[in-house]
Amino acid sequence: MPSWPTEPVYIGKSTQRVDGPEKxxxxARYSSDIHNEGWIYGMILRSQWPNAKIHSIDLSAARNVPGIKAAIKVRDDEFVAHYYGQELAAVAGTSKQACIDALLLIKVDATDIAFVVSEETAINPDSSRVFPDFPNIGEPKVRENGEVDKAFAQSAVTVEGLYATQIQMHHCLETHGNTAHQQGDNLTVWASTQGVFSVRDGLASNLELPQNKVRVISDYMGGGFGSKFGPGVEGVLVSRLTQKTGLPVKLMLPRYDEAKAVGNRPSSFQKIRMGADADGKIIAFELNSFGTSGFTSGPSTAGGGGRAGFPSPYLYNIPNTRVRQAGVAVNTGSSRAFRAPGHPQASFGMESIMDEMAARLNMDPLDFRLKNDTHDSLPAEIRRKEWKIAAESFGWKEKYNPPGSSKGTIKKGIGLAGGTWGGGGRGTQAECQINSDGSVELRCGTQDLGTGTRTLMAIIAAEIFGLKPGQITARLGDTLFPPSGGSGGSTTAASVSPAIYDICHNALKELGEVSGMEDPTGNQWFAACRKIGIQPLIVQGRWQEGLSSRGVGGVQMAEVEVDTETGFIKLNKVLCVQDCGLVVNKLATESQANGGVIMGVGYALYEERIMDSLSGVVLNPNFENYKLPGAQDMPEIEIILMEMPERGVIGIGEPVTIPTAAAIANAVANAIGARVPTLPITPDKVLAALGKVPNKPADSLAGNWGDFDQKLNWSQYSPTQEEGGGH
Amino acid sequence: MQGKNKSPHNNSPNSLSRREFLKGVGTTAVAAAASQAEQLAAQIKEVSDEKVHGPEAVPVTLHVNGEKRKLVLEPRVTLLEAIREHLNLTGQKEVCDRGTCGACTVMVDGVPQYSCMKLAVDSQNEDITTVEGLSSNGQLNKVQQAFIECDSLMCGYCTPGFVVNLTALLDHNPKPSEADVREACSGNLCRCGTYPRIFDAALKAAGVKTKSRVQILSAKDIINA
Amino acid sequence: MKPFQYATASSADGALELCGKNDQFLAGGTDILGEVKEFVSNPGRLVNIKNLPGTREIVETDTGWKLGANVTIAEIAAHEGLRRALPGLTQAAAKVGSPQIRNMGTLAGNLAQHSRCWYYRHRDVQCLKNGGARCYARESENKYHSIFSGNPCISPVVSNMAVILAALEASVNIRRGKQTFDIKMAEFYMVAWFNPYAHNSLKPADLILEVNIPVKTRSCVYLQVSEKSDFDWALVSCAAAGDLDGNALKNVRVALGAISPMVQEVEDANSFLEGKELDRRTASMAANIILEEAEPLEHNGYKVPMARALIRRALFKLAGINLERETS
Known part of the structure; x- marks a missing residue:
C-alpha cells in the first residue's frame, strides 16, 4: 500500500503558489486574454422574452455591418425559447463595436407565450405552464424511515417552520467563454473551464467531430464554482463561428448574460416539522420542500439535468423521518452545480429549526447539537469533536445568551451550524518528464481553478524527488495531457495528488535503473539525471488507492451585531473548524477556507437573483444590485484545520462554505429574538421580523406557500428509495 | 522613487498630465515654471480643441506605462478595451464593465480609476498605469511580492485590479491601517474570497505586522479533544 | 454603446454650442457611460466638459463655500477645510460609490445623475421613464423605490451630495442658453416629481457651473443605511444641519434621500424643531412630520422605520451623541 511521507519537507507546510508571479x-493569460494573430470577436443574441415561440431570425442586416465575418442561428427551425436570455443567434466580427451594431440589427419574429418566473406562483395548478403538457411541479420524491406520525404524537415538543433560500449566482469573475480556432481539421479551444476533457467531448459530440480533432486548453481560468464543466451553448457557437470564418474567435459573455443562462444555485422552499422528547432528543422529522432549478426543473426536464433536491434530514440522527421533495419549473435559466450542491440549503433549513427547537426546549443550541449529532459515521465522529473545539476557541459558553436577551438598540448574537461533504479521489492519469539537465515537467489533464492545483503537483514532486517546488514545472489544463476528471465535488486534490505520487515513484524507479544509483533524490538528483541521455525519461502513472479519502465534517460559529432600528447586520466574526485529512499546502488550504466562508457570507446577507414577475427578466444582471460581499463586509475569520494525515488527501473547497449562512442566520435570530426565515437576511427583513414594518407582519416573511403540501395532496405519495440525508 | 504629483510608475517627462495641467489653469497659486510655460500653452491648445471627433474611428494617443501609444479608435471605445484588446495589455480584466468590481482599475495620473467607465478618447494626456507597468525588469513591486507571500490570490482574475489599487494606496499613504486598506479596497470585488489575505499583503508591503488567524490542529489534538 | 461623436469644450459657451438636442455632457462618465452601455441613453455626441475653466476649484468665499462643478467627490472628501467647516459634507462624499468612483465622479455629475431604478436601467425593459406605458416598479419589485409615491415615476433621488447640500441650503448655479441662474438644492429635483421623464429640474443642455453653500461653517451630519457596509446605494439617507444653543435646536434643517423622487424636506418639521430642546420625543415628532405623507409600496415599507431612526440619530449626532449606542 502506498503511503505519504511521515516527515515531509513540503507537504503540510506553506508553499507559495508557483504561478503567483504570472498572476x-x-x-497569466486567461481564456479571455488569448489574442492569436488575426483574432476576431464573437457575441451572442439572447431572447429578450421570458417565454416565446421563435418563428424566424433574420440575419441579413447584421451580416451587412462592416467588419462582420459571420452570423449564425442557434437553430434553423421554429422553436420555443423558454427563458429570458436563451441563446438565439451569434455573430463574429473584427471589432466589439461591429458585433454590438450587428446584434441590434438582427430581426427576431417571435410570439409571446404566457410565462411564470416565481416558484410560489408556478406551483399553483392555475399557473401558466413552462411545458404545456406537464404541470410545473412534479411528483415529490419521498423517503421515509421509522414511524413518523407515531413519533410526532409521542413528542414532548413539536416545532414547525417555513424556510426559504434564494437563487444564488456563481458570478465567477471571468465570465463563461472561449477563444476558439479551427485550423484545417483541428479545432483548438481555450476554454474557461473546470473540465478540459468534458468540454472536448461535449464539443466533439455537438459538432460531430472526432475527439482527436478537438483540443481544449485552460491554462488559467478565473473561477468556476461548479458552473463551468461543459462547453455550453456559447462554446458550441464560438466553435461554429471559427469553423465558418477560419479565424480565431474570442467569445466571452458580458456580465449581464452571466446572470441569465449559465447556471445558479437552485432555490428551496422548506416546510419542516420536528418533534423531540423532553430530554432534547429529536425523535421525529418531516420535510416537504420544493425549489427550482429553472426551466429544466419539474416533471419535464426537456433535456436538462436540473434538480432542486438536497440532503435531508441533514446531519442529525433522527429515528423517524419523512422527506418529500419536488422541483418546480419556471421560465428561467437552468441551475448548475454550485459549490456543495444542495448542502447550504439543507444546512440553512435544518439548523434554523434546530435552533427553534433548542429555544423551545430551553437548551443551549450547542448542547442540543451534541445530543443529536450522533450518527455512526466518521464525519459525525469528527464533528462531535469539532463542536467542542469550536466552542472552546470561540468562547461559546461565555458568550451565549438566550435569543433576544441582548440589551440596547444594537444587539449582539451568536450562532452555529454544521456541515458534511463527501469529496474523495478518482481516476486521474499523469506523466512526468525528466530531462538530462535535471529539470522536471509534470503533465496532467486537470485544471487549476485558483485552488492551487499546479502548486500542489509541484509540492508532491518536490517532496518525492528531494527538490524544491520551484524546480518543478507543472503543466495542466490541456487535453493533450493524460486525462483527469472535472474539477468539482472537491475531488481535484484527492484525485491528482495520488497520481503525482505514483508517477514520481515510478520515475524514481526508472531513474534509479538508468543512473545505477540506489537513491537518486536530493543531492544526487542532477548527477543521476545526467545519465539519462538525449531522450528524456517519460514516465506515466495513475491514481492509487490509499492516498486519499472521502467524507468530512465541519462546524462554524458566527457573531453578529444587529441594529434593531435600521435592520443593518454587522458580521463580526466567523470561526470555521474543518476536517481536512492530509494538508498538502497549508497556505492554499487556508485560502480555500477563507473563500468558502466568504461565499457563505454572501449567501447569508447579500446575494439574490431577482426575477421580475411582470416582465420576466432578471432585474439584477450586474454587481450593482446582485450584491457580492466586499472588503468592508469582511468579518474576522478564524480557521481551525483539523489535520488527520493518515486519512490522506481530502478536498475542502466545498465543505467550508456549507454552514456559514446557517450560522449567521442563527446568530441574527439569537441577537434579535426573531427569525428571518429566508435568505439573504437584509435590513428590510430584519425590521419586518421585529414587527416594525406596518405592511409586512413578521409571519408574512416566509411567503405564501406554507400550505402547498396540502393543496398538492402530497400525503398520497409513497416512498421511493433514493439517496438520503447527509451525515 | 517618485515625485509627489507624478505617477511614480512610469516615466513620461514630456507629458504634462491633465491633472497637473488643470491645476495650473485652476489656481493662480501654481506658478508654472518658465520652462513649462510653452508646454502648457501647447497643452491648452490640445485639450481646448473643440473639434468634433467621430463617430467613425479617430486617432487617439494614450500614454500607457510610460510609453506613447497611437491608436485609431471609435470614440465609444473604452479605455479598458483600448488597453486590453488594442494594446494587448491583458492584465486588467473586464469583469462587470459597469464600474462596480474594480478588476479594470488603472492608475490615471497616479489615482485609481475604473478604465471600463472611461472613454479612451477621453484619456489622452493622462498617464495611465496598468499592472504591467508596476514591475520593472522582472522585479516585482512590494505589493506584488506580498500578494505572493500572503497567498492573496486564488483564481487571480481580480488580482491585477487589487494590485494596482493598493500600489496607489501605498504611494499616497505608506503606513496605512487595516481600516485604510479595507476602505481602499471597497471598490474591488473578489469572488474566490481572498480579502483577508489581501489586507495582510497590503500591510505587509507597508511593513506593518499582521497576526495569523489560522490554526492547524493535528490528529493528536483531535483525539484529545 | 451605439456610435457617438466626441468633443471637448474649453468654455461654457463652447460647451453649449457643441451640445445639440440629442447630445449629452460628459465629465466623470461613471453615470452616463452606464446608460449608454445599456442603450438606455443613445447620445449623438458626448461633450467633454471637464476642462471648463474654474470648475475644479473649492473656494471659501466671504459668505460660504463655492464648489466647482467638476470638483471630484474624492476632492471634496479629502478637503481639510470642508472637513472642519462642514463635516456632514465630508461624510456624504465619503459614502459615494467606491474610491475609484469618487476619483472619477464630479459634484455636478453626482447631483445630475439619472435614476438607478432597475427597470429604467434595464436594456430589455421599457418603463414609463424610458417612454414605455407603465411603471413596473409600482406594480412589482419596488424594494429600493420611493415611499413618497403619489406621482408617476417612483424612482428616488440617489445622490448623497444632494441630501447634505439641501440641509445646508445650497444652490446650484446653472447656465441655460445665454443665461446663468441659481436653483435651490431643495428644488433641484422638483420636476422629477411631476414629470416621469425627468431625473431632476435641469433641461437638456443645462450646464451646472458651481454649487454655492451659504454658510462658512455649520454643525452638520450625513447618515445612510445600505445593505452592504460600503459601496452600496443608500436605502435611506439623511442629513441634518443646524446649531445648538445649549440644548436648544436653532436653524435646524433635515433632509432625506432615497425615499422620494425629490430630496425629502418638510418645512413644518424644521420650524417645529426651532428652539426645541433636543430629546427623543422631539426628534421622533420631527420624524413623524417628515414622514407623515409617506405612502409605502408593497416591498418598501421598511424605509419608514429606517428613515425615522436616521432622523432621530442625525439630530442627536448634531449634539455629538451616538443615539444607537446609548442604552435607552
Missing part, C-alpha cells in the same frame, strides 16, 4: 504581473 500578480498580469502575465
Amino acid at each position: 500578480v504581473t498580469g502575465e
